Every structure is written in C-alpha cells, then in structure tokens.
Amino acid sequence: MATSQRNTSPAPATATEDEEDLWDPLLDHQHVDLRRHSSNNTSQVAIIGSNLCRIESLDYEIMENEFFKLDWRTRGRAHIVRYVILKWTLCLLVGVLAGAIGFFNNLAIENIAGFKFLHTTDLVVANKYLMAFGVFACSNFVLLMFAVAITSCIAPAAAGSGIPEVRAYLNGVDAPDIFSLRAIVVKIFGCIAAVSSSLHVGKAGPMVHVGACVAALFGHERLHKNHLTGKWLKYLKNDRDRRDLVTCGAGAGVAAAFRSPVGGVLFALESLSSWWRSSLLWRAFFTTAAVAIVLRALIEVCVSGKCGLFGKGGLIMFDVTSTTIAYQLLDLPVVILLGVMGGILGSFYNFLMQKVLGIYNQINEKGICYRLLLAGTISIFTSCLLFGLPWLASCQPCPDATQQGCQNLGKTRNLRNFQCSPNYYNDLASLFFSTNDDSIRNLYSSGTHELFDQFSIILSFVTSYFLGIISYGVVAPAGLFVPVILTGAIYGRFVGMLMGSRSSLDHGLYAVLGSASFLGGTMRMTVSVCVIILELTNNLLLLPLVMLVLLISKTVADLFNGNIYDLILKLKGLPYLDGHAEPYMRQLTVSDVVMGPLQFFNGVEKVGNIVHVLKTTGHHGFPVIDETPFCSTPVLFGLVLRSHLLVLLKKKDFLPTPILTSVDISKEYSSDDFAKISTGKSDRIEDIILSEEQMEMYIDLHPFTNTSPFTVVDTMSLAKALILFREVGLRHLLIVPKTSCRSPVVGILTRHDFMPEHILGLHPFLKKSRWKKLRFEGTPLIKKFMYILIGSAYETNNSISSDF
C-alpha cells in the first residue's frame, strides 16, 4: 500500500516570511518556460545545444540488492578480463577516432577556407573587387546557412561548443540528446562549414564534444542492438564506466584540437570532470597518446603535399621556437599589467557574451527561420567587415626579415597583399583575410616588431573582440577557444607596441602572453591553459611568464564574474552541482529542503499501487519499508529504482498473495535485464499494459531493493550532506529521523535539492541574510574584493576551517 506522507519538520524559527512558499511542489514544475526564466536551475529541463530538453540525473551508486549480489558471485575471471580489455580497447579506439576526426576537420577547413581565400584573392588581384566580395560573401553565407540548417533540423544538441553540456554530463546531468550519432555527424560537418565560413568561431570546442560523443556512442544502445558489439558492450552498462570513457573522450578531443596530449588530459581534469582518480589519469593519458600518434602519422602523410592546401602546419601549432627568447625580472611590471588588463577585458567579454546569448536564445526559440535570419545577418555583417576593413590599411613594403615574407604572397599563408601591388602587403588583410590559425601564427612570430601598424592592431582588436561575442550564439557548432586566443594575441601585440623600446620582450612573446591573459580572463583555467599554450608554441622557456600572467588575469577576472562556461551552464539551466557548499547551507539542515509528499512502497507491494505511483510521480527512487507482518516496527529495507520496477512490471511475474517470493530470481532475470541503457529512450510506465487482475496481484520487492542506500540523519547540515552526495556521486540520499519514533525515512535528497535557486526559493529570508549567495552588482570594488574572498573561502568542500 503506497502511503503518502508529508515532511512535517518545522522550518527554522526565522523563516517566518513567505512561509507558504515552503510547501510549493517546486519540483513538479517540470515544464516551466525555461527560456524566460533562464536562470532556473531547479527545473528538470534545460537547454541542450539550442533546444529545450528533459534532463535527468546520473547515478553512480552501487545498487547492492540481492539480485546483484547473486549475479556478482557468478562472475568468473573471464568476465573481468574481458571487461578490462574492453575498457582499454575502447580508450584506444576513442583516441584513434578522435585523432582521425580532428585531422579530417582541419583538412576540410584548411581546404575549403583556403580555396575560398585563394579564389577571392585572385579576383582582388585582378581588380574585380565587386565580384571578389560577391564570391566571398556568398560562399560564407551558403556555408553558414548549411551549418545552421543541419544543426537546427537534424541535431539541435550539436549547436554551440558543447563544452558546457559535456561538463554537465560529467557532473552527473544526463540529457538524452547530448550524445547521439546525429549529434556527432552534425557537429563535424557543421563545424567545418561554420569555421570555413569565416565566422569568428573556433573548432576546438566542437572537437571536445565530438571526442566525448565518440566515447559515449560506444556505450549507446544503438550500437548495442547490433549484436556484433552487444555481447561485449554489455559490460559498460552503467553510468560510472560511461563517465570514465567520456572523460577520456573529452580529453582526446582537446588533444586532437590543439595537438596537445598533456594539455588534453589536464583540460579534462581541470575543467570538465567532476570526479577524478589517479587510474583515470592514466587511461586519459593513454587515450591522448593515441591521438598524438595518429595525428603525427596522418600529418606525415600530408607532408608530401597530397592534402591540397593543408600544409605542414595545418593543425593549430604555432611553432614559435626561438632560442633567443629572453626576459629579465625588470620586464615583470609590464607582464603584470598585461595580466591585469587581460583579466578585466576577459571578464567584460564574459559579461557581454552572457547578455548577447540571452538575447540570441530568445530569437532562436522562435523557430528555424529566425535562426537562419540571425545567422545570415551575422554572416553578411562579418563578410562586410572582413572584406571592408583591409581597405582602411595602408600598403606596406614586404620586410626582408620575414623570410617567407611576401614571396609566396596570396598563395598560401603568412602575409597577404590583397589590393596592394606585389612586394607590398596589407597588414589588416593578413590578420582578417585568412584563417584564424594563420592569423595567430602571424601574430606569434618573433622578430616582427614592424609587421603591424598600430592603427591596424587597434582596429583588429576591436573587431575581433566584438565579432567573437556576436558570433558564438549562432545555432551551429562553434567554439570559443580560437577567437579568444586570437583576440588575446592582438591585445598582446598592442601592449607590446605601447611599450615600444621600453621593454626588451619580443612582440611575438607579447602576443603569446596576451593570449594567455585573455584565456585566463575568460576561461579561468590555469594549469591546462598553461600547458596547452606551451604545447602550442613549443617553447618551454615561456613557462614562468605564462604562469604569472594566467594567475594574475584569473584572479582579476574572478573579481567580476564567473568563468564563461559557468555562465553558459547557468544560462542553459543545467543543474551543475558544485563541490563547495554555499555559506547558508551550513545554517540549514537537510530536513529544511526536502519536499513532501514522500512516496514509498512496502516490501511486498500491490502491482496497482506501484503503477499508480509511477504514473503520478516523476521520481526515480522509492524507499521500501517493511511493516507488519514482516517486522514489528516499520523498518527501512532499502531503495528501489523506477527503472528496476519497470523491468519487474514488464516481466509480469507477479504473486497472487502478499507473501515473500520463493523462486530463484537469478534464473528468472539476467543482469542484462537490469543494465542501465545509455542515454536515450528508456521504458515508460505508459507502455506497460496490465490487466485488472494483474493490478490486484503483488510483487516482492525485496530481492530488487538496494539494501544499503546511503543515509543521513535529518539534523545533518545541508553543507555536510552535500559533501557525501557530491563526493560519492549519488542520485538519491535518504534522510532518516534521529529518533526512531517516527517513520523510518523522512525524505529523499536529490540533485535539485542542493541547487541554490531551489533553496533560496524555499527560504527567501536567506537572500537577505549575511550568508546569502553573494552578488556583486553595484557594490564598490573594494567590497567586491571582500566578497570574492569570502566566496572563495567556500570554494572547497572543506569550507571554513575551525570546526574545532
């Protein structure tokens, strides 16, 4: 008999205002219009890519029920050997595939964009300016329209960089559409088209998503249906193994995008994954090593010139090795200034990006026509800028210092003469009228102090800064990394020019440091960005300066707002569970946030009750309570999952009377029945048809109930419960009463109960308390600094120290 019970623990005495709000069933508001209230994190829908999707939590708990224990005992060594070999083989496959895709992406982009620029330049050289613009703008327009169309129609989840979605997945948020075969195909071709269309977006973010997607697909039920792989892949049918594989895949994506194997591992560690351990580090490293080797082999094939316009450099690799890079401690003030300014510029970039994305979300939700219109406008605007701006620059004679200089002008990379006569070059065209990779290579090259005009640099900085902001929100696969690196490099050059002869640093070095500071200001990563920059520039002597700049710019930028991925996560409404507790969580006990009614089942439960509860609630876990006649007082037997109940209902193996089952369950069911299938369609209660007679029968839930769920007492503070919930990776955390006088369980904590929006909705008085979530609008800078310090005091699960 399913009983409905309300959590009646009183709210704390201070919670007098808005007390009615406390009992609003907030979690039932499942179809709230998220786009309008886009910061509502507690709802179970979120924007994945560009569309609104239902999301669910992942569950990393070991379900210790009787059936699982029986199944575990039957496992032989062969099972386990196969399992381990499978894990490593999958990592290898993911690495090889990610490397191949990364190479293919670059090959395609270099060839499409290269051909476009070549053709346009030829027309410019032939003085057919209008026709040149027509060809340039049209090809850009068509390419971008193609990208937006396939993204919108086939796989809306492929829009954007995908890094926020991957990050949310690795934090335990599951959306059915993030990882699908459609998403991966659209991501690859959409990214190629979007980047080739000279839109100011990068290819690194999408590669991360592609890498994670490749990894996730190996555990996907689609592949499982194919019986060739099904037999093997059944060993990867739980969330923990998928999480590990996706982590490796995401690392492989970064490694493929930047040709930076160590950077890839660190990126996955620092900014993507929420759970990490040493052995995973090794597996991720193995995956990225495979990427590095595949990339090297493929590039060797291309060195002979068989790959069209894809030259030796192709992949981002701004090899700026020069043994003469020198700096003194006297240069430190400039470097510090560079970091501070980079931090301010970066956080302002994030701020503007957040605003623009909010507007774009409203436009994009109106339908595909609006999406195409928005993208078309941006494409034409970009084309005009890129083609128009170089006319403002004056022609400059080719320098002798740069050996490749104007020698092969217009044909391949490096300086472009555009409208200038031979032996002259146009510096703005060299920055804008080429692929981003070429521009960055130009900016990073050392010994080129006179290459760019000061006016050109200012103009290009402003253009690059704002183009980056307005381009990212387009419904197409698009990354943020490369535009940020490019903008940062221009900014660095500009600072170098301002310093002039007062500084001994090379301008190429300034560009690298500018990139670092701008990356630190927007992405707020430290170690991984540092390693990626080192691997990109292939110069380890830069290390101390890059570290310094990153630390400063991150610190400065943190004063103003969060990192760009956190802002996007929030905008998308993804319930990211932070490791650190908000200060007010110390003041609340777990019973202050759980909401009634709590649904539970008896150990032997009527089928009709189970069906009713499953149909009327959206919960995924239910406590099982043994009452008389099985026990004298009500006893918490454990937790049963919705997915397992559905399996039982589908099997229709019911008992006529409420007695304990006596059949051998290990013969009735196989572990495959209970294996959690990957993201995608799971069984629905509505699809199970039961007769009236069956509805009156019973199921013995005992063998299928997790008998050792994690529990906390109702007096535990929310902050302490969060540590358990987050560190162990739970989906359901049962709350048991301190005194045994009441029901044996008083509530279930889920991810949504830890979301600040949910808690502040329940306890609005916290917003006014001194322990509220700190917001910085309109406070003077010194106060902000205080706030950020306070904020970071809770950055850890350790929070403030003196717990004695």
Add this chain to the structure above:
Amino acid sequence: MATSQRNTSPAPATATEDEEDLWDPLLDHQHVDLRRHSSNNTSQVAIIGSNLCRIESLDYEIMENEFFKLDWRTRGRAHIVRYVILKWTLCLLVGVLAGAIGFFNNLAIENIAGFKFLHTTDLVVANKYLMAFGVFACSNFVLLMFAVAITSCIAPAAAGSGIPEVRAYLNGVDAPDIFSLRAIVVKIFGCIAAVSSSLHVGKAGPMVHVGACVAALFGHERLHKNHLTGKWLKYLKNDRDRRDLVTCGAGAGVAAAFRSPVGGVLFALESLSSWWRSSLLWRAFFTTAAVAIVLRALIEVCVSGKCGLFGKGGLIMFDVTSTTIAYQLLDLPVVILLGVMGGILGSFYNFLMQKVLGIYNQINEKGICYRLLLAGTISIFTSCLLFGLPWLASCQPCPDATQQGCQNLGKTRNLRNFQCSPNYYNDLASLFFSTNDDSIRNLYSSGTHELFDQFSIILSFVTSYFLGIISYGVVAPAGLFVPVILTGAIYGRFVGMLMGSRSSLDHGLYAVLGSASFLGGTMRMTVSVCVIILELTNNLLLLPLVMLVLLISKTVADLFNGNIYDLILKLKGLPYLDGHAEPYMRQLTVSDVVMGPLQFFNGVEKVGNIVHVLKTTGHHGFPVIDETPFCSTPVLFGLVLRSHLLVLLKKKDFLPTPILTSVDISKEYSSDDFAKISTGKSDRIEDIILSEEQMEMYIDLHPFTNTSPFTVVDTMSLAKALILFREVGLRHLLIVPKTSCRSPVVGILTRHDFMPEHILGLHPFLKKSRWKKLRFEGTPLIKKFMYILIGSAYETNNSISSDF
C-alpha cells in the same frame, strides 16, 4: 555509565574455519615488532624515516556539534577574509621558501662536490693517485658519516626520500615526527652531505619532503606558541587545511628539485595526494609558480659567477634543445622495445630494492653503530668503484664536435681527462667522476654518438643499477629519482649503440627515452614523469615518444610488481588506504570486520567513567547514546572525540547531578580550545589529575557531540562503505543496525578495518577463495597477465561494472 558491548553479529556462514581468530583484539597489538613482521599494515605503528613510531589517522569530517554551530554563527566577514588571505599568503611563503631551499641545496652540493672532484682531479693529473684516492674516499666517508649521524641522532624521520611518508600523510596517516623543524634541518643538511659524498642517491625526493615539511610547519604548534603568528594561524587548525597546504608544499618541492613547475603540480596530483579538487590545483599551481620565479631570480644572481662552482646549469636542467630531433614512424619498434625492456628492468629494480631494504631495516634497527657501519661500508665501496672503474676505460681523443669538449678539462663539467693526457678524455670518469647532474647532461647531449665506448656503457649501467639499489637504504636523506634517471639514460644510450646505424634516432634522444622507460618501470607515474622529462629536457617535440615509452614500460612493469613507493609504504607498515576495493570486500558486510568491545557514552556521562574508558582504550571516537530518562528508547545522539573529551576534562567544569547543562557554552569555551593542534604532542589522559569528588560528577556531552556522524547500515558491503570512507575522508564511520530492535549503533569502522591484512586475518578462508588478494609468485607469465588485468579491474572505486 559506560557500557561495554560486544559486536555479536554472526560471521557469515562460510567463515567456519579459524572462527576464534575473529575476536582477537588485533588493534590492541600496538607494540608488535613491526620490523620482524614488516608487512603488517593494521598495526598502529609504522617505520617513519628509520625509526618505529606511533601513527594515527587524520580526520577530515566536519564536526557538527552545537558548540561548532554557535561558533560558526559568530564568524564575521573579517574572519573569513583573513582566512582566505592567510591561505594564499602561506602558499606564497611555502613556494618562496621551497624555491630558496632548493637553490641553496643545489648551490651547496655543486660547490662541495665540485671542490672535491676538482681537488681529486688535480692530484690525479699530478700523478699522485694514491693521495687522490685517499682524499676522495675520506671526504666521501666523512660527509656520509655526518649525514648518517645527524639523521640517526637528531631526526630519524628524515631518513630516506620522505615521499612515502608524505604520501601516507596526504592519505590520512599522521605520524608525529614526519613534519618537524628538526626533520627539515636534518633533511636539508643531511641531503647536501649525502649527495656530495658521491653516494648514488638523489636530491629530488628529500626536496619533496622538505617542501611538505615547510608547509606543515606553518600550522605547527611550535610556531603557534609564538604569539606573533598564533593569532593568524589559528585559522588553519584542522586537518583539511593542513592537507591542502602540505599538498601544495610537496608540489613546490618537486618544482624546486627539477625546476619543473607544471611537473610539480602534476606529481603532487598523480602520486602524492589522495584527495584533489580543481581549486587545489590552482593553489598548487600558484605555489609552484612562486618557486619558478624565485629560482629564476636566484639563478640570475649566480649567472655573473658569484656562486662558486655553481654555474649556469646548476639545478637539474638538461637543456637538450636541438631543433633537429627527428624521428619517423619506422623508429617505433625500437622505441617499443626500449619501453618493454625498461619496464622489465624497472620492476626488477623494485624487486631487488624491496629485498635489500628489508635486510637494511634489520641492520638499521640494531642501533646507531650498525647504521654507521653499514653506511661506512657502502661509502668506501662506492668510492672504490667510482675511483677504480675509470682505470678500465681507455683514453679517447677529444672530439671536435663537442665545442666545450676537452677545452676546460678537469676544471668544470663535461668530459674529464682523469689519468689521460691532455686532449684525451676518459669516458667512464666523465660518467662517474662527476656529479650525477653532469653525467646526465653528458648522456643527454645530442650529436655525440661516439662519445662513449660500448664497454664503458655496459660497465656503467651495471654499476649504476646496483649502486642505486644498495645506496638508498642508508639512514640519511636520499632520493631515488636521480639515480633512476641516470641509470635509465645509460640504458637508453646502450640501446642506441646496439641499434647503431639501423636507427635514425640521436643517441641523446635514446638516453632521454631510456630515462623515461626506467622511470615508468620503477615509479609507474605517467603524466607527471612525462611533463617533468619535458621540462627537464626543454624539448616538446619529444612528447609523443616519451608518452609511448612511459605507457609501455609502466604496463609491462605492472605485470610483475607494484610501484616502488607502494612497496616501500608496505615495508614501512604505513596503512595506506587505497581508493579501490579488493574483490573480496564485495562479499563481506561491514559487520563482518568490526571488532568488539564497543565503548560508548551516555548523553550525560559520569566523569569517572569517561576517565576510565579513555585510560583503558586507545579509541579516538565514541558514540554518544541517549537513554532514559532523556529518551524512551536508546537513540544514537552522535559521536564525541577523545580530543574534545580531554578538553572538557581539563576544563573541570562538571555538573553535580546528571542533568542537561544550562550554561552558555559559547562563553565557557572558545573555538581555540577545541582546535586540533598539529602533529606533535597532544594532551594525554594521564596528565589530567582529577579528585575523587570530581570523578563522581557528570558532564553533559550533548553540546560537544557531533550530531550528524556518517553512518552505514550493517548490511552494507565493505566495498561500498570504503567508497564513503575514502571519498569523504573519514576517521570514524558508525555502523547502525538495519532493524531498530538492537542497540542504535553496532560498531565503528576505522582505517584499520579496511586494511587487507586485518580483513584476511579475520577471515582467513578468503585467502583460499578465488576472490583473494592476488599474488603472483611462481605463476606463469600469461597467468600473471590475467591476474594483473583482474587486479586493475578493481583499481577504481567503481569496480566491476554491471551493478545492473
């Protein structure tokens, strides 16, 4: 009234054999002779440095008792700002100090050893061979005797590399002597003396210990007594903050030893720390950045030649930049072979090291005379080898290719002519008769195929391999890294020679890869070693090859035994808590391993009872149970700590009758009273003198009891409880009964209950089961491979997948 209750949960039906063993109070065997049974991990003593010490567990749980909650509410923003500033300032200080100490170490070693070699070489050149040997051997002997004497007499904890101890500390094992002012002083000067004495040991390991020690000292009670710092440092009075700081400090140590800031962070992450999070990554990075900047500044001071024999290179920095390093995919087979052989050699090195250390431990325990005798023998043997071997090599003419070649022969680094005439050099002397850093630099230098004779390389490989093994166990600060790097480099050169003209790889590159493979084979680290090698050699183009070699050698070596630090940890008896569960832990429930009798207190307890229990047991946490008249049925109120009870007893603020206290505890006690002081002498119950009258009084424990301890039900498997215990970082985990019919708590799990030795001692039948801890002795290789696969299936807290 303190009641003694026995855990009466029956052992599983299968546990029929040796059932009596189950109730042996194993944890009370506190003074078991660990040296004899040196693999006993469950005892509460371990070898720290070279002496046997008592160890304790650290506690990372937040103690949520009433007093703490009150105290927390009184905290203002100023407290928190101060706390955060303090944390970052301490990191900066640790970085600066570690950098300075690292520099000082190198300066001293380069000068002492340099002067020794200079003087000896002068004598050799003057044909005074016997006198040269006398000077060489005597100075080595005196230096090593000094190191051994100060280590043995002043700080035995400073012996060895210290990495196992730091690793254990970061895993939650506390030994009072690991971090002390004496240890740091002895470590620095002992390391300088030992390394200068031409003993085949390194300076990197001790630097890690020194870095961690510097960090830990900032939270040490010694400094706290000094009132200047006491006011500030009270914010760092818990284990979690100390753990973070020590992690940063250990990273700084690595960074200072290798001048490798990123490698330092990764080393701390991969092989030292057991808990990690993104924000700690940033703080560690900040610390190592400080190290890098300090080192650079100090080296800049030395460039002008003010530092004696400490030249430009000084610190390990085998700058082998050469843009011409080229390799094809065809070279892969050789590289793979190199990795495989490196793995085998490395694991054999570990095996021998383990045996030798076992013997040395027995010698060292006999007293300081034996220690000195052992060290003296090794020193004389080493001197004879180093001085004698070069006579076996033939003189070779100085190559023109090496520009520094023989030009400044005998004076500084690079090739040495030893007994040869000018313009000739002795290759064995160049390897052995110089500091390890110089030898490695010689081996790594590119374009020097003909520098070493094949016979010399074989001879030096054998010498270096076995000298490394016999040298480490000396009771003096000594690291393992540099000997392993050197041996690996010689091994790599040897492989390069064997390949001859069949391979296009440079022999310097072979040396680097050899080092990588040997490091992978002994240390079994991947990412951090990879980054450290890259930072050492300053050549990123090596990356894919280094990764490949490391992966192969680690995989191969893992087939045979564990990594060297794990072996040493085991030998020292440190109870390292692994994150992964052994397979048999799935079969056991938590009630199968806890041992009676369980001591608990009532909510209002008689002072006499508390004193009695504290005196008769060594437990550090006691459940507090409320019985009538405060509650109708016995209810678990929480957990009270021994240290807090001692504070209460010291305060002597007792109640005459068993009633609830009514005084304002926040006025009676300050949070400082309960702050956990750092490692070192804590209060002892024996020091508290109470009168007969006081013994009859009562204490209300409620305000000081942690009301929300983590609990698990007694049916939970040990493997699942381990996840909670390890991930959250607990010291005590309460076991509550499933049915409320019994006492509200049936046992307490501590670190020792999870130790395989303890569990297998309780349930010897597990040793015979197929799920036993896998041991490899005497099984054929293919079976070993199977075993290792099975072993690594459990390498994670996620263990085998199909829990449905």
